[in-house]
Amino acid sequence: MRTVEHAGLVAYVSTVPLEEFGEEPLRRSLEDLDWIGATARAHHHVVESVAETVPTAPVRLVTVYSSEEQVSDLLARRHDDFVAVLSRVVGRREWGVKAYAARETAPPPAEEEPTGGDGPGTAYLKRRQASLHSREDAWRHTAAQAERVHTTLADVAVASLRQRPQDPELSGRTESMVLNGAYLVDDDRVGEFTAALDALREREIDLELTGPWAPYSFTALDLDTAGPEAPDAP
Numbered sequence: 635m636r637t638v639e640h641a642g643l644v645a646y647v648s649t650v651p652l653e654e655f656g657e658e659p660l661r662r663s664l665e666d667l668d669w670i671g672a673t674a675r676a677h678h679h680v681v682e683s684v685a686e687t688v689p690t691a692p693v694r695l696v697t698v699y700s701s702e703e704q705v706s707d708l709l710a711r712r713h714d715d716f717v718a719v720l721s722r723v724v725g726r727r728e729w730g731v732k733a734y735a736a737r738e739t740a741p742p743p744a745e746e747e748p749t750g751g752d753g754p755g756t757a758y759l760k761r762r763q764a765s766l767h768s769r770e771d772a773w774r775h776t777a778a779q780a781e782r783v784h785t786t787l788a789d790v791a792v793a794s795l796r797q798r799p800q801d802p803e804l805s806g807r808t809e810s811m812v813l814n815g816a817y818l819v820d821d822d823r824v825g826e827f828t829a830a831l832d833a834l835r836e837r838e839i840d841l842e843l844t845g846p847w848a849p850y851s852f853t854a855l856d857l858d859t860a861g862p863e864a865p866d867a868p
Contacts, residue, residue: 635680638702640709643716646684647705655698664696685727685848689720692850712855719853726792726818727846731831732805733780733813734840776838780813783834783841790827791817795851812839816851 638645653659663669674695681692699705709716788794799811819827828843835841 638705638709640706641713643709643713644688645705645709646680647699647702650698655696660696660698670695681848681850689724690848691716691719691723691853691855692848693855715855719855722793723818723849723852725821726849727821727824728849728851729791729817729819729824729827729843729845730847731783731787731813731815731817732800732811732842732844733783733815734805734807734809734842735776735812736809736838736840776812779836779839783831783839784813784815786830786834787815787817787827790823790830791819793818793852797851809840818849818852819846 635646635648638647654663663673677692677695681690684690699708784794784796795816797814797816799814801811802808805811817827824846831841831843
């Protein structure tokens with residue numbers, strides 16, 4: 635690992651073999667989950683190490699340039715964009731909050747004996763319909779709780795972002811994920827942020843806090859175009 639510097643900006647780079655990171659080999663490697671996992675862990679380790687000491691704007695995994703001159707040229711061309719992004723995250727870190735539905739469905743209503751002219755088939759259909767409605771109501775209630783969690787935490791954070799919920803294969807949990815939120819929080823408000831989260835814990839949803847992380851979600855900069863992307867901010 636070494637650095638490339640230009641006008642106060644520092645890029646952390648390393649040399650990689652062309653036979654592994656060239657266009658065609660890289661395309662094949664990106665289909666190999668084990669390779670992606672190992673590469674992502676190495677990338678994350680570098681990013682977190684740098685973020686411990688200085689404001690950091692992580693670039694996308696396997697961002698490849700053919701020479702240090704290209705990196706230096708990038709720092710020159712996008713200098714103002716990088717400065718704007720880095721200024722945004724000074725003294726702040728990213729925190730993640732995931733919410734899971736602790737109760738997947740409401741229990742079906744108790745069976746009742748058919749009344750009036752209802753036969754067994756009609757009574758079954760009514761019970762089935764009532765059960766579905768009950769589950770739908772429970773899911774809407776859970777979704778509303780997740781929205782309340784996000785809104786409350788976003789009020790404490792500098793910026794917030796709702797990401798796509800992960801499926802069980804990625805989350806490692808069997809419960810449905812109803813919130814996958816990222817929050818950029820001032821270092822001096824972390825206590826307030828975690829206290830707000832603890833006050834929101836309820837039986838119907840299970841809240842999971844991760845972080846602090848380098849601000850991956852709040853330093854998005856498309857290196858092929860001009861201008862940083864700004865997530866939601868109060």
